[in-house]
Amino acid sequence: MPTINAGTGPGHSRPEILTRLRRTAVPWATPLYVGGIQLGAYATARLPGPRRTELLRAHSTNVANLRAGRWRTLVTSAAFVEHPLPLPYGAALLAALGTAEARWGTGRAAGVFLAGHIGASLLVYGGLRAREHGRPAHGPTEDAPPDATTQALDVGASYGFNATVGALAATVPHRGIRAAATGGLLALATAPVLRRGRTFTDAGHLAALALGVAMGAGMRRATGGGAGTKQG
Numbered sequence: 001m002p003t004i005n006a007g008t009g010p011g012h013s014r015p016e017i018l019t020r021l022r023r024t025a026v027p028w029a030t031p032l033y034v035g036g037i038q039l040g041a042y043a044t045a046r047l048p049g050p051r052r053t054e055l056l057r058a059h060s061t062n063v064a065n066l067r068a069g070r071w072r073t074l075v076t077s078a079a080f081v082e083h084p085l086p087l088p089y090g091a092a093l094l095a096a097l098g099t100a101e102a103r104w105g106t107g108r109a110a111g112v113f114l115a116g117h118i119g120a121s122l123l124v125y126g127g128l129r130a131r132e133h134g135r136p137a138h139g140p141t142e143d144a145p146p147d148a149t150t151q152a153l154d155v156g157a158s159y160g161f162n163a164t165v166g167a168l169a170a171t172v173p174h175r176g177i178r179a180a181a182t183g184g185l186l187a188l189a190t191a192p193v194l195r196r197g198r199t200f201t202d203a204g205h206l207a208a209l210a211l212g213v214a215m216g217a218g219m220r221r222a223t224g225g226g227a228g229t230k231q232g
């Protein structure tokens with residue numbers, strides 16, 4: 001009688017077993033990243049106030065830096081935060097990025113994070129530049145005060161976090177749950193943008209989430225509805 005090795009019969013080919021093992025691998029880049037920005041936050045908090053502000057501003061994706069061609073800030077801004085991460089936010093960041101890394105692999109998860117971070121930063125920059133060009137040519141007035149956002153501190157992981165959450169929601173296998181998750185997240189992100197006291201960061205969060213949903217939908221289509229396949 002021929003012997004059949006466990007896990008190598010019909011429906012249990014070796015490539016399928018290896019794929020399942022890879023999918024359950026423990027994420028390693030996520031804790032390194034979150035731990036790194038947390039340690040960096042504690043380190044920068046010990047700097048004198050002006051030196052700390054100067055450092056954060058040098059890595060901010062604000063209008064002044066991007067207009068001057070300091071495009072490296074599109075990446076380096078994700079490595080700094082203004083203050084140490086609160087425990088709930090740090091845990092949510094670990095959970096979202098860790099889940100993405102476990103499902104898609106380190107390379108794809110990092111790609112979604114960076115694409116959301118950079119894409120949202122550029123969209124916000126474009127919006128601020130357009131608003132800047134729309135101001136009266138004769139200078140600030142009572143209706144158009146000086147724009148403090150030009151030199152604003154704009155660092156952190158929130159854009160990439162929102163993009164990752166959006167992509168995770170858009171790759172949920174069950175259609176009804178997927179629609180509810182993506183619709184609910186987009187509604188929550190839209191609400192702050194509709195407030196009178198909205199900020200450019202609110203718009204950035206919505207843009208990042210929408211980019212993440214679009215990327216997740218693309219991954220779902222590319223894998224025939226099973227976007228949990230790990231690659232990289």
